[in-house]
Amino acid sequence: MRLSNLSLVLAIAATAVAQTPQPKMGAPVHGLTAPQLARFNAGKVDFSHVFQVSQGLGPIFNQTSCGSCHNHPVGGAGGQFVTRFGFTDGKGNFDPMAALGGSLLQAQAINPACQEVVPAGANTTAMRVTPSALGMGLVEAIPDAVIAARETSPPSANVSGRAHLVTPLETPTGPLRVGRFGWKSQVATTLTFSGDAAQNELGFSNRLVPFDNAPNGNAALLATWDTVPDPEDGPDGAGLHFIDRITDFQRYLAAPPQTPRSGMTGEAIFNSVGCADCHVASYTTSNDPALEPALRNKQIKPYSDFLVHDMGTAADFIEHPPVTGGELRTPSLWGVRTRDPLWHDGRIVGGTLSSRILGPTGVIFQHAAFGSESAASAAAFNALSSTDKNKVVAFLDSLGRAEFDWDGNNTLDLADLNAFRVNMGGPYTTDSPQAVFDINQDGYVNLTDLNAFALVYEGDCNGNNVNDLAEVLSGAAGDGNQNFVPDECEFCQTNLGFAGAGTLSLSMCGDDLTTANSRGTLQIRNGPANGFLLIAIGFGSNPQLVTATEYLVPLVPLAALVDYFTLDANGSFRITIQGGGNLPVNSWVFQAATFTGVAFDLSNALSVSVGGF
Numbered sequence: 001m002r003l004s005n006l007s008l009v010l011a012i013a014a015t016a017v018a019q020t021p022q023p024k025m026g027a028p029v030h031g032l033t034a035p036q037l038a039r040f041n042a043g044k045v046d047f048s049h050v051f052q053v054s055q056g057l058g059p060i061f062n063q064t065s066c067g068s069c070h071n072h073p074v075g076g077a078g079g080q081f082v083t084r085f086g087f088t089d090g091k092g093n094f095d096p097m098a099a100l101g102g103s104l105l106q107a108q109a110i111n112p113a114c115q116e117v118v119p120a121g122a123n124t125t126a127m128r129v130t131p132s133a134l135g136m137g138l139v140e141a142i143p144d145a146v147i148a149a150r151e152t153s154p155p156s157a158n159v160s161g162r163a164h165l166v167t168p169l170e171t172p173t174g175p176l177r178v179g180r181f182g183w184k185s186q187v188a189t190t191l192t193f194s195g196d197a198a199q200n201e202l203g204f205s206n207r208l209v210p211f212d213n214a215p216n217g218n219a220a221l222l223a224t225w226d227t228v229p230d231p232e233d234g235p236d237g238a239g240l241h242f243i244d245r246i247t248d249f250q251r252y253l254a255a256p257p258q259t260p261r262s263g264m265t266g267e268a269i270f271n272s273v274g275c276a277d278c279h280v281a282s283y284t285t286s287n288d289p290a291l292e293p294a295l296r297n298k299q300i301k302p303y304s305d306f307l308v309h310d311m312g313t314a315a316d317f318i319e320h321p322p323v324t325g326g327e328l329r330t331p332s333l334w335g336v337r338t339r340d341p342l343w344h345d346g347r348i349v350g351g352t353l354s355s356r357i358l359g360p361t362g363v364i365f366q367h368a369a370f371g372s373e374s375a376a377s378a379a380a381f382n383a384l385s386s387t388d389k390n391k392v393v394a395f396l397d398s399l400g401r402a403e404f405d406w407d408g409n410n411t412l413d414l415a416d417l418n419a420f421r422v423n424m425g426g427p428y429t430t431d432s433p434q435a436v437f438d439i440n441q442d443g444y445v446n447l448t449d450l451n452a453f454a455l456v457y458e459g460d461c462n463g464n465n466v467n468d469l470a471e472v473l474s475g476a477a478g479d480g481n482q483n484f485v486p487d488e489c490e491f492c493q494t495n496l497g498f499a500g501a502g503t504l505s506l507s508m509c510g511d512d513l514t515t516a517n518s519r520g521t522l523q524i525r526n527g528p529a530n531g532f533l534l535i536a537i538g539f540g541s542n543p544q545l546v547t548a549t550e551y552l553v554p555l556v557p558l559a560a561l562v563d564y565f566t567l568d569a570n571g572s573f574r575i576t577i578q579g580g581g582n583l584p585v586n587s588w589v590f591q592a593a594t595f596t597g598v599a600f601d602l603s604n605a606l607s608v609s610v611g612g613f
């Protein structure tokens with residue numbers, strides 16, 4: 001057995017400056033002040049708040065909380081649908097049947113007596129699937145003129161997107177704004193969507209929409225069942241309304257990450273076949289001093305022009321004047337890797353991302369629809385080799401992937417850390433799967449990247465609220481076997497007990513020490529600060545009472561008295577041990593003791609297996 005100190009390598013790792021990883025999906029933007037972060041968190045609670053009838057839910061509604069639809073992750077996209085209906089006459093004119101509760105159907109009611117139905121006269125219905133609110137504050141901060149400019153100077157002759165000019169609910173007399181939210185770009189600001197969705201989806205009237213919906217337009221039914229006075233929303237203890245709280249949450253939601261951040265071949269192909277004519281990669285948010293610094297003058301990559309385009313026969317046929325039944329907004333593609341179902345009505349559902357894009361009724365097929373502005377782009381895509389098509393899918397799979405998230409489950413856990421270790425090295429290209437680990441994009445997965453990983457790693461095997469990787473790299477946790485997992489969470493040698501009356505404790509964990517080059521950490525805890533320590537190794541194991549309370553394992557014959565050590569200021573001591581090799585004996589007993597100058601304190605004893613042959 002060899003006691004050696006391997007902390008040098010880790011010390012080098014800890015000195016490299018770590019690049020800041022992007023927030024993962026559902027996390028807040030970087031750079032919020034503490035009060036802003038508190039508002040994000042409070043808003044998140046409200047976003048998931050399940051409304052009761054007594055709080056103003058209904059009388060007709062679609063769901064009981066925002067988060068029940070925007071749930072992948074909270075604030076993101078979801079698989080829930082809502083139904084739009086209306087009447088389209090022989091000339092193609094669309095009537096939203098507002099007098100009968102159109103065009104949005106509320107699918108639930110607080111009592112069957114006021115349940116809405118699609119009216120018998122409706123001949124057009126369309127499903128709408130739940131889009132994502134991630135990155136909303138950043139999209140809101142794109143200057144109107146930047147979006148509108150692509151209407152006046154389209155990027156190619158194939159596309160003719162239109163900006164949807166709308167009046168925000170909070171500024172009814174203010175200037176028209178360029179819409180960007182909703183499948184028809186029918187909303188320009190987060191606050192408007194909050195007020196609109198609170199009333200339409202939850203039946204929660206508020207200062208922007210201060211009345212409830214009449215079931216199928218029936219005012220008498222509304223009067224009977226709407227028992228909470230309007231507006232149902234109002235100031236809380238801090239003077240903020242529900243719609244302000246959820247606006248905070250949505251505005252501070254970070255944009256979904258993109259990993260690798262740039263340079264995939266698939267993106268160049270995406271551009272070359274004209275996808276980027278509508279799915280415009282990047283913007284810089286407004287430098288308006290009224291904006292929070294966390295949202296101001298930031299580069300974002302939503303992959304959308306936020307304009308509405310004629311999608312031909314793949315459209316929804318629901319008019320939202322002046323947007324026609326054929327037009328739909330280009331959805332942002334950030335986060336698209338986990339979005340399922342896809343398309344405004346969720347017609348592309350299930351399977352893999354690859355099948356949702358390339359499948360027989362997938363995204364490319366829909367873009368090729370008769371009369372669609374995207375047909376030329378779809379045709380160019382279809383002419384690609386299957387290798388190139390797969391590269392575009394690989395690029396789309398990078399949209400929403402967090403750095404270091406090898407298995408892509410939006411959790412940075414042990415599976416990802418183990419994959420990191422196995423894939424250390426290089427050189428790798430931006431198209432290599434290993435690029436998810438190469439945060440500084442230098443072609444190598446190495447300790448510099450690992451330091452960045454430690455900023456966001458989520459594993460906490462010892463339950464001390466500090467992420468394990470950070471603990472290992474800082475030296476706060478022993479990692480003798482250098483697998484970046486605290487040894488104390490791995491195999492531990494058998495604790496024989498027999499501890500004395502004091503608090504001194506001994507553990508030896510890591511590898512099981514019976515294989516060549518196996519390593520672990522011998523750890524002493526809870527001794528006197530800066531006290532003397534001695535460690536004894538022997539073969540016996542029967543405890544003998546040495547004082548009224550303390551047992552000593554007879555270390556006879558005493559194999560080694562492993563020197564005298566000094567405990568640190570926390571009363572701890574740690575050393576790396578190495579097992580395996582050609583040791584003759586495979587079961588040893590370890591015990592430690594401290595001496596205060598007056599009395600000994602004995603630790604528990606360990607039965608330690610090493611060698612084993």
Ligand code: HEC
Nearest residue numbers: 062063066069128129130131133181182183193197198201
């Ligand atoms: C029943 C499911 C459901 C509930 C509940 C719901 N939403 Fe939505 N949300 C949708 C659907 C469907 C759309 C697309 C609407 C459209 O454009 O026609 C949407 C769109 C949005 C958008 C636009 C995102 C974008 O970029 O296009 C925002 C923001 C939003 N909802 C916020 C909220 C808030 C806030 C609440 C709670 C007050 C809420 N939603 C409740 C289903 C829901």
Ligand code: HEC
Nearest residue numbers: 159274275278309328329330331342343344373374377381
């Ligand atoms: C003319 C503009 C335009 C072009 C060009 C275009 N798209 Fe789209 N894309 C749209 C619109 C609009 C939608 C939404 C249609 C709908 O849901 O009805 C969409 C939807 C998508 C979606 C589904 C997003 C979601 O959340 O449902 C993906 C993925 C996508 N496009 C990828 C591509 C790719 C890849 C290309 C190039 C082959 C491309 N697009 C070319 C406008 C365009």
